[in-house]
Amino acid sequence: xxxxxxxxxxxxxxxxxxxxxxxxxxxxxxxxxxxxxxxxxxxxxxxxxxxxxxxxxxxxxxxxxxxxxxxxxxxxxxxxxxxxxxxxxxxxxxxxxxxxxxxxxxxxxxxxxxxxxxxxxxxxxxxxxxxxxxxxxxxxxxxxxxxxxxxxxxxxxxxxxxxxxxxxxxxxxxxxxxxxxxxxxxxxxxxxxxxxxxxxxxxxxxxxxxxxxxxxxxxxxxxxxxxxxxxxxxxxxxxxxxxxxxxxxxxxxxxxxxxxxxxxxxxxxxxxxxxxxxxxxxxxxxxxxxxxxxxxxxxxxxxxxxxxxxxxxxxxxxxxxxxxxxxxxxxxxxxxxxxxxxxxxxxxxxxxxxxxxxxxxxxxxxxxxxxxxxxxxxxxxxxxxxxxxxxxxxxxxxxxxxxxxxxxxxxxxxxxxxxxxxxxxxxxxxxxxxxxxxxxxxxxxxxxxxxxxxxxxxxxxxxxxxxxxxxxxxxxxxxxxxxxxxxxxxxxxxxxxxxxx
Ligand code: BG6
Numbered sequence: 001x002x003x004x005x006x007x008x009x010x011x012x013x014x015x016x017x018x019x020x021x022x023x024x025x026x027x028x029x030x031x032x033x034x035x036x037x038x039x040x041x042x043x044x045x046x047x048x049x050x051x052x053x054x055x056x057x058x059x060x061x062x063x064x065x066x067x068x069x070x071x072x073x074x075x076x077x078x079x080x081x082x083x084x085x086x087x088x089x090x091x092x093x094x095x096x097x098x099x100x101x102x103x104x105x106x107x108x109x110x111x112x113x114x115x116x117x118x119x120x121x122x123x124x125x126x127x128x129x130x131x132x133x134x135x136x137x138x139x140x141x142x143x144x145x146x147x148x149x150x151x152x153x154x155x156x157x158x159x160x161x162x163x164x165x166x167x168x169x170x171x172x173x174x175x176x177x178x179x180x181x182x183x184x185x186x187x188x189x190x191x192x193x194x195x196x197x198x199x200x201x202x203x204x205x206x207x208x209x210x211x212x213x214x215x216x217x218x219x220x221x222x223x224x225x226x227x228x229x230x231x232x233x234x235x236x237x238x239x240x241x242x243x244x245x246x247x248x249x250x251x252x253x254x255x256x257x258x259x260x261x262x263x264x265x266x267x268x269x270x271x272x273x274x275x276x277x278x279x280x281x282x283x284x285x286x287x288x289x290x291x292x293x294x295x296x297x298x299x300x301x302x303x304x305x306x307x308x309x310x311x312x313x314x315x316x317x318x319x320x321x322x323x324x325x326x327x328x329x330x331x332x333x334x335x336x337x338x339x340x341x342x343x344x345x346x347x348x349x350x351x352x353x354x355x356x357x358x359x360x361x362x363x364x365x366x367x368x369x370x371x372x373x374x375x376x377x378x379x380x381x382x383x384x385x386x387x388x389x390x391x392x393x394x395x396x397x398x399x400x401x402x403x404x405x406x407x408x409x410x411x412x413x414x415x416x417x418x419x420x421x422x423x424x425x426x427x428x429x430x431x432x433x434x435x436x437x438x439x440x441x442x443x444x445x446x447x448x449x450x451x452x453x454x455x456x457x458x459x460x461x462x463x464x465x466x467x468x469x470x471x472x473x474x475x476x477x478x479x480x481x482x483x484x485x486x487x488x489x490x491x492x493x494x495x496x497x498x499x500x501x
Pocket of ligand 1 (some may be wrong): 164232251359
């Protein structure tokens with residue numbers, strides 16, 4: 001999507017260097033996304049894709065591996081339809097321009113080879129995509145800078161895409177920003193949060209600001225509280241090593257959940273451009289109240305999954321320390337201290353091995369007065385929820401109360417809804433298509449600016465600090481809706497979680 005434009009042209013010629021070419025991200029997400037862009041005619045025929053990694057493989061072997069992996073993935077999803085997943089003509093034009101550089105990220109020679117590659121293609125534009133372990137982010141950007149590869153000229157942009165995790169707390173994120181900015185300008189840095197590539201996440205902004213009706217009640221006069229949930233059924237998926245040093249808070253909150261919060265809570269930007277949108281996001285994330293350590297403890301719950309539903313507990317997962325205290329679930333209450341949201345709690349929760357996969361934002365409206373219903377069978381009127389369903393069952397749904405037909409006054413829950421599948425045919429996509437396209441065309445709207453990242457870490461830092469000193473790690477059975485302590489976090493305020501099922 002080109003912000004504010006309803007049609008798009010193919011991205012300009014460029015060379016895309018994929019550092020960490022043998023990693024999971026490249027084969028599982030980036031290459032399928034590049035294929036989808038090529039299929040949709042959104043790549044220039046002069047887009048060159050160059051894998052960079054330490055393994056010794058030829059250009060052809062590298063391209064073949066990527067091809068086979070896309071096919072394998074498609075087969076896993078749909079054994080019969082897999083052959084149609086790759087159009088041989090589209091693949092052939094893409095494969096012609098795939099090559100590979102064997103190189104050590106810490107060796108200047110690698111960067112000399114990259115420089116020569118750019119000269120050989122005769123295309124000035126280049127994107128350096130850091131799909132590597134975070135420990136190489138600085139190293140690669142420093143050496144790119146030293147080799148003069150980040151120097152921009154007309155018709156020769158130089159952009160660096162930095163994957164998640166961007167730091168592991170506020171000081172490390174500030175440090176990384178500082179170091180990257182030694183070698184390039186903010187306009188050259190594309191910090192990825194893949195949630196922003198999701199259609200349903202982009203649609204929050206479009207729905208809010210293109211439908212005048214929402215603005216009238218989008219504030220603390222009508223909204224009681226907001227719940228943001230990212231529930232996953234998967235466990236740590238073979239990433240025990242990485243996850244055990246990170247945990248649910250760092251993995252999901254300052255990035256994905258805060259991006260959802262920002263989309264729902266930001267003020268209307270003056271335009272759908274990178275500066276305006278990211279400026280509003282920085283403001284709203286910056287308005288999250290910094291809890292004291294004690295408040296942070298009182299307003300958070302962390303937990304770890306135990307065995308349940310035939311699935312092993314977290315501590316039995318491969319490459320996880322059997323005595324680990326790392327949380328796989330977190331529930332938080334945060335307050336946004338600005339005029340629109342003062343007094344409206346935002347409850348956030350995310351966890352692995354929960355009962356269902358469900359990423360949603362549930363906006364709970366204030367209770368209607370009860371007076372007219374005193375003599376009816378209604379035990380308690382339910383509040384209205386507007387639910388923005390990010391995945392799966394993408395759509396927007398509104399829960400209402402209605403009178404069941406008949407002589408008695410009996411209330412029933414009903415739903416108004418817009419489901420994507422009823423209106424749009426969505427071509428298979430990974431969410432990375434938009435982000436890669438935007439980077440190639442120079443649109444930073446859906447990428448995190450330095451201040452967005454730092455404000456996110458600033459808001460979670462009190463939880464990190466408080467948990468380092470105190471606080472219990474609760475347990476929840478795999479396959480459940482999370483720990484009881486998370487229910488109490490809301491019950492204490494007289495509220496309940498929107499059911500996951
Ligand atoms: C990643 C996290 O950033 O997001 C994973 O590292 C998590 O732990 C994933 O599973 C969730 O993404 P999605 O798109 O499946 O909601």
